[in-house]
Amino acid sequence: MGSSFHERVLQASIESGRLGSDRPLAAFLDTHRVARTIDALKSAFPSHFEHMFAAKANTMRRALERVKSLGMGCEVASPGELEQALRCGFTPREIVFDEPAKTMSVLKKVQETGVNLNIDNFQEFSRVVKLRDAARRDADIGFRINPQVGAGKIGAMSTATQSSKFGVALEDDGNREEIIRLYRDNPWLNSLHTHVGSQGCSQELMVAGVRKVTALAEEINAALGRHQVGVIDIGGGLPVNFSSDEDKPTFAEYAQALEAEIPVLFSGKYRVKTEFGRSVMAKSGFIASRVEYTKVSGGRCIAISHAGAQVATRTIFMPEYWKIRISAFGPDGAAKSGEPVEQDIAGPLCFAGDMAGTGRQLPLIEPGDYVVLHDTGAYYFSNPFFYNALPAPAVYGAEPGQDGSMQLDCWRRQQSMDDMLAVIG
């Protein structure tokens, strides 16, 4: 049997010293899989859809450059993400800016550079109006709407509840009328945006949110007697399957559900933008950590590795929602075989909850083995957390070369002690 992708990456990393006793932690992105995923996204939707990668899912320069080269735009939600997107070569027209707490200075920059803008609330709108004189006129600008369709499984990830902090609550008293009035009085408002939530939202909920915002666009255009709203930004939020290697749901399934319920989005009447993050990169990434020690405590087998909350923050703080697959490899990078034994996989941080997984059935892990945390290409190693002053690990783009060997391209060096301490302050 041939080696798996993970084995080949581990073997190449161990042989080249990128993983080992002094380099116990590293992260990898399967760049061919990212490309296949973006192809699947593009072919699921007609060509009047523009796909913006949600930069917060992986804000690394090389990740953004890669998605740009594969034909995506970029959705950014902070001054730092905006700067990174501009430095990565996205043109202002290829960027959409969403942030709940935009300062006057970032609004000025967004308008002067001509970056597309989703306005979160009426107070922000008055600031945007004040800055109109300096604005470039070719950007898409409009409101983010909270369609108030309800929550998915994860409260913290659900942005379309009755009282969500995001956008203008469409069903609250007077808001719908106020939106229509503002679009009538301000012909430069030409888009509408919604993002129902990330992970844990059902397809029905996402489609319901998009349907309401599309209906609002139709309502505004009908009320104004002109096709003023020409852009609908339907956000991201396609959930990722963390329980197997399968891509499920697929972009095609979501597109079919949208088309069945909201055919006008597929008619070409509107330019449509999407903002997928997790579903573009999660399944292409993994974290590998050397196991330092193993022990048995109170009858439980525990393997202590270097992958904890500094790289898998959500999984560790909310394990019930963010359980990820873990597998075990030997010191040479070959998948371990042997009778499965129930084991806990601990991280290195000094708090008891720092567990990447508990009660996992895996071949008995020994010191010097490696554990792999799967599906961590979005919102994991790209967003390190500096608890315990641990450095952010190296990240490599991994792809098989012409000669069949595994090419590991350094996307980010392991953070040096000085750089990490500079971040700590």
Ligand SMILES: *Cc1c(COP(=O)(O)O)cnc(C)c1O
């Ligand atoms: C987080 C976010 C996204 C991306 O969500 P995913 O679940 O990663 O697809 C898109 N748009 C907005 C406004 C967001 O906040």
